[in-house]
Amino acid sequence: xxxxxxxxxxxxxxxxxxxxxxxxxxxxxxxxxxxxxxxxxxxxxxxxxxxxxxxxxxxxxxxxxxxxxxxxxxxxxxxxxxxxxxxxxxxxxxxxxxxxxxxxxxxxxxxxxxxxxxxxxxxxxxxxxxxxxxxxxxxxxxxxxxxxxxxxxxxxxxxxxxxxxxxxxxxxxxxxxxxxxxxxxxxxxxxxxxxxxxxxxxxxxxxxxxxxxxxxxxxxxxxxxxxxxxxxxxxxxxxxxxxxxxxxxxxxxxxxxxxxxxxxxxxxxxxxxxxxxxxxxxxxxxxxxxxxxxxxxxxxxxxxxxxxxxxxxxxxxxxxxxxxxxxxxxxxxxxxxxxxxxxxxxxxxxxxxxxxxxxxxxxxxxxxxxxxxxxxxxxxxxxxxxxxxxxxxxxxxxxxxxxxxxxxxxxxxx
Numbered sequence: 001x002x003x004x005x006x007x008x009x010x011x012x013x014x015x016x017x018x019x020x021x022x023x024x025x026x027x028x029x030x031x032x033x034x035x036x037x038x039x040x041x042x043x044x045x046x047x048x049x050x051x052x053x054x055x056x057x058x059x060x061x062x063x064x065x066x067x068x069x070x071x072x073x074x075x076x077x078x079x080x081x082x083x084x085x086x087x088x089x090x091x092x093x094x095x096x097x098x099x100x101x102x103x104x105x106x107x108x109x110x111x112x113x114x115x116x117x118x119x120x121x122x123x124x125x126x127x128x129x130x131x132x133x134x135x136x137x138x139x140x141x142x143x144x145x146x147x148x149x150x151x152x153x154x155x156x157x158x159x160x161x162x163x164x165x166x167x168x169x170x171x172x173x174x175x176x177x178x179x180x181x182x183x184x185x186x187x188x189x190x191x192x193x194x195x196x197x198x199x200x201x202x203x204x205x206x207x208x209x210x211x212x213x214x215x216x217x218x219x220x221x222x223x224x225x226x227x228x229x230x231x232x233x234x235x236x237x238x239x240x241x242x243x244x245x246x247x248x249x250x251x252x253x254x255x256x257x258x259x260x261x262x263x264x265x266x267x268x269x270x271x272x273x274x275x276x277x278x279x280x281x282x283x284x285x286x287x288x289x290x291x292x293x294x295x296x297x298x299x300x301x302x303x304x305x306x307x308x309x310x311x312x313x314x315x316x317x318x319x320x321x322x323x324x325x326x327x328x329x330x331x332x333x334x335x336x337x338x339x340x341x342x343x344x345x346x347x348x349x350x351x352x353x354x355x356x357x358x359x360x361x362x363x364x365x366x367x368x369x370x371x372x373x374x375x376x377x378x379x380x381x382x383x384x385x386x387x388x389x390x391x392x393x394x395x396x397x398x399x400x401x402x403x404x405x406x407x408x409x410x411x412x413x414x
Contacts, residue, residue, distance in 0.1 A: 111393030121307030148273015
């Protein structure tokens, strides 16, 4: 889902140093960049057609943030993720083909597909339960690969340029959420298998769906992609370690097995995608337009399959499990937002909130199936799929209708 950022066109406000605005077309720079500028009542839409970088214009590959340091006597400031109004660019200025518009529309309707998949899993489980352990692992691996194809080594360098912003998101993911899962499990006195499952899903990295939710909410998609990437890589150590520490006294936890599975399913496909993007850019550029749709299809299947596999349990114990899982996600959204507001602006706070509240429930379900003998351990992850999709999409839609202040401080460095 990270590849959604490829479709996001920045709406740049032109703040000219001249007293009067004089409509004119920007002079082409003497480089291999191709930049078009069209004026529209004091506004400037820029379309950059080359992925490489030059000194005056910085355009990280596949990111959703464009930073332009200077253009003659004008100062251009760009907001990440979307324009101030949050509306999608019009067809006249987007520079997108009809095919790309269809892909974008299908991608942004992701929450709807997950909800439909959930309903299908509950009432027609046979339609999705064919995606069992081996195929489920393969599907999750392909999802990680699709994310890796949208990343470059420069994306990881940007993490070093934003240590505080990315670090806060990482701590929220692996400090706030696991402690919330443990506290809720103990407070509600869940049985050992269900408590373990709740703790396990709370220790999982951010889900790729968070990138879509961030885009809809007018958050910082580039930052969301970075946080998802960092938490995904960190999951190799943090998920088994935290699960062992918090749930080890409840049931035996194979931390080494969890780490190996996470490495195989998460890190290896991601690295393959990044290397492919770096060394075979012509090939990846041909398939990158379809990766958002692939991500939507895979994520929907990976959400529907767990529901179908535990449909009988959900029908009998669903109400009992709904409260703790819903409380986990709601508290994570709430704390992620308000704790971030102490240090960051509105756009960044929304991003951290969504990253904190939306987990990779599919990974939690897979790890529960492979490394725990009691099938009930996997049930909280299946319920989490529903709560995460409903809660995240509802919050994103709410925020989309809440304007971000024009003077909102920018916490993200390109």
